[in-house]
Structure formats: structure tokens, C-alpha cells
Amino acid sequence: MNETHEILAAIQAPDSTAADFAALPLPGSYRAVTxxxxxxxxxxxxxxxxxxxxRSLHLDEVPVPELGPGEALVAVMASSVNYNSVWTSLFEPLPTFAFLERYGRLSPLARxxxxxxxxIGSDLAGVVLRTGPGVVAWxxxxxxVAHCLSVELExxxxxxxxxxxxxxxxxGFETNFGGLAEIALVKSNQLMPKPAHLSWEEAAAPGLVNSTAYRQLVSRNGAGMKQGDNVLIWGASGGLGSYATQFALAGGATPVCVVSSPEKAEICxxxxAEAIIDRRGEDYRFWRNEHEQDPREWKRFGARIRELTGGEDVDIVFEHPGRETFGASVYVTRKGGTVVTCASTSGFVHEYDNRYLWMSLKRIIGSHFANYREAWEANRLVDKGRIHPTLSRTYPLDQTGQAAYDVHRNLHQGKVGVLCLAPAEGLGVRDEEKRAAHLDAIQLFRTAEAPGPRAGRGSAPARAVEHAGNV
Known part of the structure; x- marks a missing residue:
């Protein structure tokens, strides 16, 4: 499409102005993962x-949506895969079309x-093409970059x-026109400045998981982590846990990182991080069978945590695997401590022994994504070089199915990126000096990536690892 080529040329030109972008013709359609x-x-x-x-993810040519008040059309240079995109592709726990139908009944514009x-897709890094009536900040x-909270605020x-x-x-999960595409439709209050020292694919990686981890662990709406806290982090090298690990370290807490392999332990x-538990290597089995948990394993796990913390229990458990781990999480939390949970990648129905909750005055807090302020603060920390992307590999848009398969089967470290309009990796860096100061941290997950499929190769490793919350 000539219009798409013109958009890409303008983005890559060093002297393009706002007027140049405003004058670009919009294409009638664009490529999108559906x-x-x-x-x-x-x-x-x-x-x-x-x-x-x-099998379920398609690369289609779809019409550019109508732009409404308070909205923006963004040329998407890169995106990334989150677990909600995996759920969407599996039609679990239910097909997302139920969300779209419900939203469509809200108003003529929502229709x-x-x-x-x-x-689909709940992350992006790109360039604003058009803004709707009422937008003044962009x-x-x-x-x-865009965070994924869509609200009406009426x-x-x-x-x-x-x-x-x-x-x-x-x-991109409960709304249409998400970020795994060449163009995306967002509300203007989803937008945040792209960190200038990052490439497009690096900038697209933190959004959802970074903001989620910030609210869940740091914000007063979540666990309210403080200096000196011991924080148990499930899946500490995964897409979500890798940001929780960084927040714990940056905030003066001690992360106790739970992983599933020596390679993931090395990432931490x-x-x-210094306190690391390889749950597979140490063979923790929290369930005797499908219906019965094993409290002896909870106790063994708690004892191992105390070995790593100098005899202390954890103040906070950063929970997201769900069913497989929740009983253990409640048990090992210190008296008066907090289990903060989002997602349930190993199952939504959680079981735990309530005696260890009520008699020890523990709290369970539900946490879901982040508000605009929390997302902005999380992005600001990325921009300041305090928190870094955990991108390990990147695929082209037409191999998004493979990228989602990697996440579904836990064949990855950190985040898996997707190039949308960007023709290659490494583009979009505007501040080379800041990048040079943080390059090792930015590329940590790249250099630690085990041999396997990379962009353009598309074949999965022969040995798939069973996932449990990207642990």
C-alpha cells in the first residue's frame, strides 16, 4: 500500500514535522493480527x-476504523505478546467476541x-497519525507508547x-483495533512518551507488564512495597515477573525469585537478584493429585525461603500463576503479610487453607493492570533508565502466531516482541548517549536468550516446557 510506505518513510525521515504527518493520506486498510x-x-x-x-491467529487486511472524539490513530512500529493475547488465541476462558458485543451495545461509537x-494486542510503540476532536495533549x-487501559469515565x-x-x-483484549497491527486505534489518554533511548521493539515491550507489576507491587493500590521487604516473585524471569524483580531491586526490597530452570535462574x-529457587530443580509438587494439595510441600518451600532470607518469611507474594501455586503462596506469607494477585495462568479456581489467612491476619489483594497515573510512573522509570525492557526475541508481524505459541508454551524469557511497520530491529533510537549508559541492562534478556527461534525463523524448539504462569 502506497500510503503505508509514505507513513513509514515519514517516520524514518529525520526532519518530518507534525504538519508533514497531518498531511499524509491515511490508507483505507492495514494489516492486522486477528x-x-x-x-x-x-x-x-x-x-x-x-x-x-x-492455527487461530490470522494476518488480515482490515479497514481503518473511524476516528472518534478523544481518540488517536497510531502507526504501530512494534508491539509485543502478552498472556491476554494467548488467551484470546485459545478462546479461553471464553471467546473475546463476548467482550466486543457487550462494548458495542454501549453507544453508537462503541458499535x-x-x-x-x-x-488483538495490548502494547505498541509508534507514531501518532491523527487525533480526534478534543485531543490537545498529542x-x-x-x-x-500506549498503555492498555480503556475507560469511559462517565x-x-x-x-x-x-x-x-x-x-x-x-x-486489544476487551476492545478491538489493538496493537498487533500496522495501525491501532486508542484513546488519547492511553498515550505516553516513547523512551528516546530505546528501539521501537524495546519500547513496545514494557507497557502492559511493567504497568501491571508497578500497581501490583509498588502502588498503594497494590502491595505498597517498602524498603527491606522480602518479596516472593513467581516466574521471576518471565514477562511479568521480570519487571517485579526489577521493581523490588530498585525499591530496596529483596526479591526471592522462583524460576523453572538454571537458565532462568541465571537471568535473575x-x-x-541473589535469592533464587529453581522449583523444577528442587522438585516442588504442591498438588498430590488434581484435587488434593500437599501441605508438606508448602512447609518445605517455606523453609527454603527462610534459608535464603536469613530466617525471615516473605512480606509480599507477587502472585500470577494462580491455582498451582496459590495455596503455597498463602502459607509462606509472613503474619500480617500480603498476597497480591493478578491473572491465573495455571487455573482460575484457587484453593488455600483459610486458617493460614485469617489466624495470621494476612491479606489477599486483587490487582488488575494500572490506572493512567500508575502506567505513566512506570513508563517514566523506563525513560529514566531505572527499569529496563526484558525483550528476548522479536518476530515479524506475519509470525505473530509463533510468538504467541512461544509464550503459551513458555519457550521464552522475558517478553517476545513483534515488528509491525518497523522493517528491522534496532530502529527508532533517538538518544544514543543514554542508550550507551544502559546498553547491558537493555540487552540482558537478548544476550541471555538460549538458542532457539528468532525473527524470521519461526520453528519452535523441539522440547516444549510446560508453563505455569511463565514460571
Whole structure:
């Protein structure tokens, strides 16, 4: 498409102005990664592990959506895969078209989202192309990243914490026109400045997981971590846990990192963590069978934690695997401590022994993504070089299915990126001096990546590792 080529040329030109971008013609259509409404039953009867995102994710040519008030169209240079995109591709726990149908009933403008295809993806780094009526903070040509909170804010409930808005949704999961595409539609209050020292694919990687980890661990809406806390982090080298590990280290806490291999343990050491548990190597089995947990394993796990902390229990548990680990998490938390949970990648139905909760005055806090302020603060820390991307590998847009498969089967470290309009990796860096000062940290997950598929190769390693929350 000539219009797309013109957009890319303007982005790559060093002297393009806001007026140049505003004058660019918009294409009538763009390439986007989608799931199809008529395929939602394609995996019926298969266990979750056998469902393959490479079958359900399509690269389609779709029309550019109408731009509404308070919205922006963004040329997407790069995106990344989050676990919500994996859920979407597996049609679990239910097909996302139910979300789109519900949103479509809200208003005539929201009706645009209720389509027989769903453009997915909840991260982006790119350039603003157009803004709708009422947008004053952003203009064409601005280089941006987007967080994934979509809110209407017509109810009083959302004005203390926008995550409590009754019409709160996750963009690209509960809305259409997401970031795994060449163009995305976002609300202008999703936009944040792109860190100038990062490439497009590096800048796209932190968004969802970085903001989620910030609220869950640092914010007063989450665990309110303080200096000196011991923090148990499940999946500490994964897409979410790798940011929790960084926040713990940057905030003066002690992360106790739970991983599933020596390679992932080494990643945590290179981030600066010292207390590390290889749950596979030490053979923790928290369930005797499908229906019965093993408290003896909780006790063994708690004793191992105290060996690493000098005899102390953990103040905070950073939970996201869910069913497999939740009983252990509640047990090992110190008296008066906090289990803060988001997601449930090993199962949504959690079981724990409530005696260890109520009699020890522990708290369980539910945490979901982040409000705009929290997302902005999390992005600001990336921009200041305090928190770094954990990108390990990148695929082209037409191999997004493989990227989602990697995350589904836990074949990755950190985050898996996707190039959208960007023709190659490494583009988009504007501040080379700042980059040079942080290059080792920026590329830590790249240099630690074990041999396996990389962009353009697309074949999965022969040996798949069973996931449990990217642990």
C-alpha cells in the first residue's frame, strides 16, 4: 500500500514535522493480527496445552476504523505478546467476541468494535497519525507508547481510581483495533512518551507488564512495597515477573525469585537478584493429585525461603500463576503479610487453607493492570533508565502466531516482541548517549536468550516446557 510506505518513510525521515504527518493520506486498510468469530469452536475438546495459536491467529487486511472524539490513530512500529493475547488465541476462558458485543451495545461509537474479527494486542510503540476532536495533549508525529487501559469515565466510580470505572476495559483484549497491527486505534489518554533511548521493539515491550507489576507491587493500590521487604516473585524471569524483580531491586526490597530452570535462574542473577529457587530443580509438587494439595510441600518451600532470607518469611507474594501455586503462596506469607494477585495462568479456581489467612491476619489483594497515573510512573522509570525492557526475541508481524505459541508454551524469557511497520530491529533510537549508559541492562534478556527461534525463523524448539504462569 502506497500510503503505508509514505507513513513509514515519514517516520524514518529525520526532519518530518507534525504538519508533514497531518498531511499524509491515511490508507483505507492495514494489516492486522486477528481472530475470527466463526472459528471460536475450533479447539473444542482439546486440553489447553494442545491448543495452538498458530492455527487461530490470522494476518488480515482490515479497514481503518473511524476516528472518534478523544481518540488517536497510531502507526504501530512494534508491539509485543502478552498472556491476554494467548488467551484470546485459545478462546479461553471464553471467546473475546463476548467482550466486543457487550462494548458495542454501549453507544453508537462503541458499535465499531463489534465485528466478526478481533484485532488483538495490548502494547505498541509508534507514531501518532491523527487525533480526534478534543485531543490537545498529542499531535501527529509524536512518538508514543500506549498503555492498555480503556475507560469511559462517565461514572463517579472511576474518578478516584480509573481502574474502578464501570466501563473499564483492556484495549486489544476487551476492545478491538489493538496493537498487533500496522495501525491501532486508542484513546488519547492511553498515550505516553516513547523512551528516546530505546528501539521501537524495546519500547513496545514494557507497557502492559511493567504497568501491571508497578500497581501490583509498588502502588498503594497494590502491595505498597517498602524498603527491606522480602518479596516472593513467581516466574521471576518471565514477562511479568521480570519487571517485579526489577521493581523490588530498585525499591530496596529483596526479591526471592522462583524460576523453572538454571537458565532462568541465571537471568535473575544477572538482574541483580541473589535469592533464587529453581522449583523444577528442587522438585516442588504442591498438588498430590488434581484435587488434593500437599501441605508438606508448602512447609518445605517455606523453609527454603527462610534459608535464603536469613530466617525471615516473605512480606509480599507477587502472585500470577494462580491455582498451582496459590495455596503455597498463602502459607509462606509472613503474619500480617500480603498476597497480591493478578491473572491465573495455571487455573482460575484457587484453593488455600483459610486458617493460614485469617489466624495470621494476612491479606489477599486483587490487582488488575494500572490506572493512567500508575502506567505513566512506570513508563517514566523506563525513560529514566531505572527499569529496563526484558525483550528476548522479536518476530515479524506475519509470525505473530509463533510468538504467541512461544509464550503459551513458555519457550521464552522475558517478553517476545513483534515488528509491525518497523522493517528491522534496532530502529527508532533517538538518544544514543543514554542508550550507551544502559546498553547491558537493555540487552540482558537478548544476550541471555538460549538458542532457539528468532525473527524470521519461526520453528519452535523441539522440547516444549510446560508453563505455569511463565514460571
Amino acid at each position: 481472530v475470527h468469530k466463526d472459528e471460536t469452536r475450533m479447539f473444542d475438546g482439546l486440553p489447553t496445552r494442545e491448543k495452538d495459536p498458530r 465499531r468494535h463489534d465485528l466478526p474479527y478481533h484485532v 499531535r501527529p508525529g509524536d512518538e508514543v 461514572s463517579a466510580d472511576g474518578h478516584d481510581d480509573t481502574m474502578l470505572d464501570p466501563e473499564q476495559r483492556i484495549w 542473577r544477572r538482574m541483580g
